[in-house]
Amino acid sequence: MTMERHPRHFEEDLGQLKTRLLEMGGLAEDRLRVAVQGLVERDPSLLEKVLTGDAAINQLHIEIDDRCFKLLALQQPMAVDLRAIVAAVKINSDLERVGDLAVNIAEAASRYLQHPPVKELIDIPRMALIAQEMLRDALDAYVRRDVPLAQRVLTRDDELDLLKSTITASLDLILVSRHLERTGDHATNIAEDVIFMVSARDVRHQA
Amino acid sequence: MTMERHPRHFEEDLGQLKTRLLEMGGLAEDRLRVAVQGLVERDPSLLEKVLTGDAAINQLHIEIDDRCFKLLALQQPMAVDLRAIVAAVKINSDLERVGDLAVNIAEAASRYLQHPPVKELIDIPRMALIAQEMLRDALDAYVRRDVPLAQRVLTRDDELDLLKSTITASLDLILVSRHLERTGDHATNIAEDVIFMVSARDVRHQA
Numbered sequence: 258m259t260m261e262r263h264p265r266h267f268e269e270d271l272g273q274l275k276t277r278l279l280e281m282g283g284l285a286e287d288r289l290r291v292a293v294q295g296l297v298e299r300d301p302s303l304l305e306k307v308l309t310g311d312a313a314i315n316q317l318h319i320e321i322d323d324r325c326f327k328l329l330a331l332q333q334p335m336a337v338d339l340r341a342i343v344a345a346v347k348i349n350s351d352l353e354r355v356g357d358l359a360v361n362i363a364e365a366a367s368r369y370l371q372h373p374p375v376k377e378l379i380d381i382p383r384m385a386l387i388a389q390e391m392l393r394d395a396l397d398a399y400v401r402r403d404v405p406l407a408q409r410v411l412t413r414d415d416e417l418d419l420l421k422s423t424i425t426a427s428l429d430l431i432l433v434s435r436h437l438e439r440t441g442d443h444a445t446n447i448a449e450d451v452i453f454m455v456s457a458r459d460v461r462h463q464a
Numbered sequence: 465m466t467m468e469r470h471p472r473h474f475e476e477d478l479g480q481l482k483t484r485l486l487e488m489g490g491l492a493e494d495r496l497r498v499a500v501q502g503l504v505e506r507d508p509s510l511l512e513k514v515l516t517g518d519a520a521i522n523q524l525h526i527e528i529d530d531r532c533f534k535l536l537a538l539q540q541p542m543a544v545d546l547r548a549i550v551a552a553v554k555i556n557s558d559l560e561r562v563g564d565l566a567v568n569i570a571e572a573a574s575r576y577l578q579h580p581p582v583k584e585l586i587d588i589p590r591m592a593l594i595a596q597e598m599l600r601d602a603l604d605a606y607v608r609r610d611v612p613l614a615q616r617v618l619t620r621d622d623e624l625d626l627l628k629s630t631i632t633a634s635l636d637l638i639l640v641s642r643h644l645e646r647t648g649d650h651a652t653n654i655a656e657d658v659i660f661m662v663s664a665r666d667v668r669h670q671a
Contacts, residue, residue: 289647296640337661344657351650358643358650365639372633381637384644391651398658407662410655417648424641426579427634430588432572433503434631436565437591440496441624443558443565444598448617450551451605454544455614 267332274324274345275400278352281317282396285352286389288314288359293385296366297378304370307363314356321349348399355392384420387413474539481531481552482607485559488524489603492559493596495521495566500592503573504585511577514570521563528556555606562599591627594620 288307295303325346328334334342369375391410398407495514502510532553535541541549576582598617605614 340661344661348654351653355647355650358647362640362643365636369636375633388644388647395651395654402662404662407655407658414648414652417645421645424638426582429572429576431631433569436569437595438624438628440562440565440595441598441621443562444602445621446558447555447602448614451614454547454551455609455611
């Protein structure tokens with residue numbers, strides 16, 4: 258089986274694949290950082306950069322997938338090499354999604370900047386830092402095949418999930434506020450009915 | 465035309481209709497108050513009362529509609545009297561919706577109580593008070609045919625809308641947090657791929 262492979266080429270190709278993945282991770286992380294920076298510093302030009310700048314990451318996404326397919330087809334790797342390439346395919350699509358999430362963040366941030374600030378942003382920059390570090394560590398763990406580092410990433414996700422449960426609760430409070438606001442709309446309807454009812458009578462009295 | 469009507473009966477019936485509408489308004493306002501009190505005091509038994517106690521308001525909803533239809537059909541009212549009954553039909557359905565909104569608030573509050581408190585509740589009790597006062601004033605304006613009071617209700621709605629725009633902005637912040645939390649999920653995916661990749665290799669080395 259090993260005779261059919263070209264070990265030197267394979268290692269070289271795998272090395273290049275890793276370099277490209279790190280490059281893509283860097284781009285994803287960068288876009289995330291810029292999107293949150295645009296939100297925190299209320300700078301629309303930073304958000305615009307994220308909203309319009311996903312060409313590089315999309316191109317890398319296609320190129321990496323292509324590399325993976327070629328390695329699988331031409332080198333027919335086994336065991337850990339096979340798993341490394343399948344992992345690369347999955348990591349590639351994870352990183353592409355992170356690029357999309359950066360766009361989603363920039364979109365929400367653009368809407369947010371149209372209002373006066375609601376509160377000081379503390380949790381969001383913290384979450385962004387954690388997410389960026391998780392990404393970097395996960396990719397380093399891939400490149401170095403470092404299981405303890407990968408396990409630290411899983412632990413850090415618990416921090417994010419904790420912040421998320423606070424967010425879910427905040428959503429319920431927002432729902433309550435919305436229902437109260439709608440109650441006000443119904444009171445408004447009633448008041449408008451009263452004005453119509455009485456005003457039309459006034460008109461009649463004048464006639 | 466007036467000969468076909470029974471003015472004394474009509475005034476009496478209209479008076480009863482107003483009394484029932486005020487009663488329904490009182491119920492709606494009460495349910496709203498109890499739902500928000502259950503949230504603020506973290507008392508599930510109050511929320512339960514709201515979640516299970518909409519029979520009275522639903523019954524009144526049907527009865528008031530019935531009264532309105534009978535008045536329209538039998539008395540064939542004109543001008544302001546006609547408008548007063550049509551307004552009653554609309555007010556009746558507004559109040560029924562407010563009763564439903566109280567249930568929605570109790571549902572969101574029940575979920576919220578399952579988490580530790582996210583923050584001190586300041587805006588929500590304030591919004592609830594405004595909404596309750598708006599309801600009461602709008603109904604008083606209806607009964608007294610008081611246009612200036614009805615117009616004050618419209619002004620107060622602007623207060624609620626202002627609080628709502630803060631809420632919309634908060635929603636965008638929550639969206640950003642969610643996107644960051646999902647980014648963490650992708651980093652976690654990558655870390656899990658690494659662990660699988662390396663662990664399987666370890667197993668192979670042991671074999």
